[in-house]
Amino acid sequence: MGQTVIKVDRKTLEAIDRYYQQSKSNKQPPHTVFVAKHNGCTITAYQSGKVLFQGSEHASEAAKWDANPQTNKKQHNVESHSKAVLTKDHIGSDEAGTGDYFGPITVAAVYADERQQALLRELGVKDSKSMNDKTIASIVQDILKTDIIYSTVTLNNEKYNQLKQQNWSQTRMKAWMHHNAIDHVINKLNDMTPSGIVIDQFCEPGVYYNKIKASDARPHNDITFLTKAESQSTCVAAASMLARYRFVQEMEQLSKKVGFTLQKGSSNQVDRQIKQLINTKGESFLNQVGKVHFGNTQKAKKLSLDS
Template sequence: MGQTVIKADQQTLDKMDKHYENTKVKKQPPHTVFVAKQTNVTITAYQSGKVLFQGGHHAEEASKWDTNPQTQKKQHNVESHSKAILNQDHIGSDEAGTGDYFGPITVAAVYADERQQALLKELGVKDSKSMNDSTISSIVKNILETDIIYSTVTLNNEKYNQLKKQNWSQTRMKAWMHHNAIEHVMNKLDQITPSGIVIDQFCEPGIYYNKIKASDATPHSNITFLTKAESQSTCVAAASMLARYRFVQEMDRLSKKAGFTLQKGASQKVDQQIKRLMDSKGEAFLSQIGKVHFGNTQKAKKL
């Protein structure tokens, strides 16, 4: 059984004591503040400030509370890799669909050298937030005709909902998907060793590494985490467009399954569509096409 140990100050211990109130066990070993048992993890907090996390999700749970200065320093160092990598050959990865009720999460990773990056720019690859889906689709079709190396990973809604029931956070899912998309690209590179990896940052670097380790995998090295990375890295921009392209493809497929065009995002229009589906196909159908833990599900039930 895996385990993680952290050192917590009194303020953090007090917060943990309150947070785990509903999962505490009555029988406690000597010199402990509390013992709490959750699905796949047991937390034992000692009066000394040491907190022991044991079980399948030990690293992920510990990462929520680890305020050790050395850990923070390590995270800062990871985050502040030289941006010189942006002008060299590298792998970039990004995701789509995380804030949409309907449709899956999709992640794409792209490797391109300096020549290929110049070509991608000529094709119109840039920050995709200012583009509509039709423009992205047109550019992606041209990207797919180039010699870049890429991979896309899709987490379908049924699997997504199953992982949520197993207490996987969306952050852990995204980390795992980025890791696998990058791994697939690395495997395709054969004798090429990329100068580095750039990930559009969605969590602190240390948390990312902990979530990969929590799934018993070895994180890749030489990763640079950048906010708004798709506006800085051509590889990330291309990955962002590929991820969006795959997401839209899946939305089209799921719309046919639903019998009408599903709304992107998580607006009131989505609530109305959820209600329509529950009335026509039953609530169980939602797990096949949506992220049912979103608040939209409960809002729809009240309509």
């Protein structure tokens, strides 16, 4: 099993603690802040500031918090264009729903010039990790009234599970979704060429390009891959909010479908809801609402009826 270890300061450790709040395990070994299971990874945060990521998506999950993770596998050099693009017109993209058992993966891409970026910031667009879904929805309603060009792509659960059966990794799915969202925005720009593209880095650039090529597509040029891109690019921050807003909308529809409010994340509460659905609708129904390869499925099947 691959792993990545990063060292963070106290402020970042607190941010990581909040981010994985819904995915935490009840077990807490000595000298740790928490243990969580998220996005196919086990995350162990230590009081020393070290954070250990273990699992199939260890590198991409760790990359959310550290630009230079120490891994037990040789990594490609980070291929990133000049950050000067951040002060110019550009396309930014980000995703939501990757670590949630219930609901789809959503990706959004946003193009904005310097004037539009200033307006977005006035509307409250910034790194949304500390915002709740109600605040994000309110800001998104204002974003949608502007003249920015954007696109959202949604991968529903049935298609997600089908691709997993065809041996698609979540990284490949995300790469393909980012590519298509960006492609849609470029097509809407007609003959105008953006100064660049910024993607919130979820895997090594070389891996991203290989995943796109594996689907017989041609990767876009001038891509800048940045960890914590939400805090650096207004376009990525806006894309993150749009992706989250779209994810929450989809979760609300799925909740109506099952008859109760589905929990976000991958916590023990999610396990109990999975068990409830298995008991009332049958295990096959999970394909319509969840990412069935997550460990939550097997944990839920072992729960007793009164758990």
